[in-house]
Amino acid sequence: MKISTSPLTRVFLPFALGYYLSYLYRIVNAVIAPDLMASTGIGPSDLGLLTATFFLSFALFQLPLGLVLDRYGPRRVEAILLVTASAGALIFGLSHGLIGLMIGRSLIGLGVSACLMAAFTAFVSWFPGHRLPLINGLIMAAGGMGAISATTPVQLMLHVMHWRTLFFILAGLTILTAWIVFRVVPEKPQSTQPERFRDAINGIREIFTSRVFWAIGIWATASQAAFLAVIGLWIGPWLRDVGGLDRDSVANTMFQVTLMMVFGYIFTGRLTGQLAKKGFPTLPVAAIGMSVFMVVQAWLILNITSGIHLAWLLFGFTGTTGILCYAELTRQFSSHLAGRVNTALNLLVFVAAFAGQWGIGAILERYPPTAAPSGLPDGYQIGFALLLFFQLFGMIWYGVNYRRLKTED
Numbered sequence: 001m002k003i004s005t006s007p008l009t010r011v012f013l014p015f016a017l018g019y020y021l022s023y024l025y026r027i028v029n030a031v032i033a034p035d036l037m038a039s040t041g042i043g044p045s046d047l048g049l050l051t052a053t054f055f056l057s058f059a060l061f062q063l064p065l066g067l068v069l070d071r072y073g074p075r076r077v078e079a080i081l082l083v084t085a086s087a088g089a090l091i092f093g094l095s096h097g098l099i100g101l102m103i104g105r106s107l108i109g110l111g112v113s114a115c116l117m118a119a120f121t122a123f124v125s126w127f128p129g130h131r132l133p134l135i136n137g138l139i140m141a142a143g144g145m146g147a148i149s150a151t152t153p154v155q156l157m158l159h160v161m162h163w164r165t166l167f168f169i170l171a172g173l174t175i176l177t178a179w180i181v182f183r184v185v186p187e188k189p190q191s192t193q194p195e196r197f198r199d200a201i202n203g204i205r206e207i208f209t210s211r212v213f214w215a216i217g218i219w220a221t222a223s224q225a226a227f228l229a230v231i232g233l234w235i236g237p238w239l240r241d242v243g244g245l246d247r248d249s250v251a252n253t254m255f256q257v258t259l260m261m262v263f264g265y266i267f268t269g270r271l272t273g274q275l276a277k278k279g280f281p282t283l284p285v286a287a288i289g290m291s292v293f294m295v296v297q298a299w300l301i302l303n304i305t306s307g308i309h310l311a312w313l314l315f316g317f318t319g320t321t322g323i324l325c326y327a328e329l330t331r332q333f334s335s336h337l338a339g340r341v342n343t344a345l346n347l348l349v350f351v352a353a354f355a356g357q358w359g360i361g362a363i364l365e366r367y368p369p370t371a372a373p374s375g376l377p378d379g380y381q382i383g384f385a386l387l388l389f390f391q392l393f394g395m396i397w398y399g400v401n402y403r404r405l406k407t408e409d
Contacts, residue, residue, distance in 0.1 A: 015119035023150070027146070052353070055109065059353075061110055061114075073121075093168050137270070226387040258316060286321055286328065297315070363382050367382065
């Protein structure tokens with residue numbers, strides 16, 4: 001069965017454009033970080049806090065997001081929120097101090113907080129069930145293209161324009177995308193009455209009191225938070241401070257890493273689908289992938305210079321495997337809770353990513369790479385090691401609860 005041209009052009013493409021911008025905003029600070037620090041005078045700790053406010057505002061809206069998506073529909077919710085993101089980009093470009101930049105970055109995070117969940121919600125209504133894995137994989141690839149655009153293309157643009165001008169352009173593109181989503185995406189009539197508010201809250205309570213949710217969610221949260229915290233900011237400074245690369249080389253390496261991220265999303269989605277047809281469950285695939293991701297991080301923490309470029313490519317590829325836990329968790333609950341399960345896990349992931357991204361900046365403030373005493377691990381090693389520690393705890397917790405999890409499947 002072929003995918004209808006109308007849903008592909010009128011539903012998939014507008015939401016894909018929104019998620020493209022979401023990931024571009026998420027990654028761009030890793031490239032413009034030197035310009036931000038030079039023009040505003042902020043240090044590593046403030047840079048980490050500033051960039052991480054994206055994750056915090058994103059996370060805080062996740063639970064309300066599930067409710068408003070069910071009640072008002074993905075078209076209206078995403079269009080309104082993208083207008084907010086556009087305002088945030090404008091404020092960010094106009095600001096000269098940390099507070100103004102944080103307000104702008106927070107509004108951007110809030111404004112793009114629905115881009116993926118709104119797309120998933122719309123796809124359920126407009127595409128046949130057997131096509132959803134393909135469509136969901138394509139939307140993740142669209143986000144990956146946004147990440148790629150935030151690397152070398154942004155660095156090339158910075159040769160001819162100020163970073164503030166870049167954000168004014170992004171503000172215009174975002175408001176245009178909001179208009180496209182609102183005008184192009186069709187409204188799908190609801191076949192059932194909206195869920196009562198009390199029932200919706202009870203559904204959230206059911207998720208957060210479930211042992212199954214925590215058995216899978218802790219490791220998934222730690223893995224995805226580490227991936228987002230590093231690839232969203234600290235990969236750039238690491239390549240500069242530890243790898244010794246110039247700005248263009250940093251951007252080019254990030255381009256390759258984010259390209260591997262796109263391949264990772266596509267490969268893991270396709271592999272998981274093929275294995276599922278043969279009766280192999282998704283959860284072990286995710287566990288193996290997240291374990292390999294931890295090994296790659298250990299490689300970076302030990303600063304083994306041999307093959308360090310390969311290590312970063314593998315970081316981009318294996319860091320995507322934690323996303324498989326979203327699909328697995330939704331299977332553990334009733335179908336009417338699927339959206340809230342995803343947003344509940346998103347809440348944990350993005351709060352943890354906020355803490356990780358800010359925390360690494362605070363550690364670097366205390367242990368600058370150029371001032372680290374002989375024999376003392378530098379700030380990157382300490383920060384990355386803490387991220388790995390929490391993943392190790394999540395893996396152990398998952399292992400302890402795995403037998404119970406299989407019983408409750």
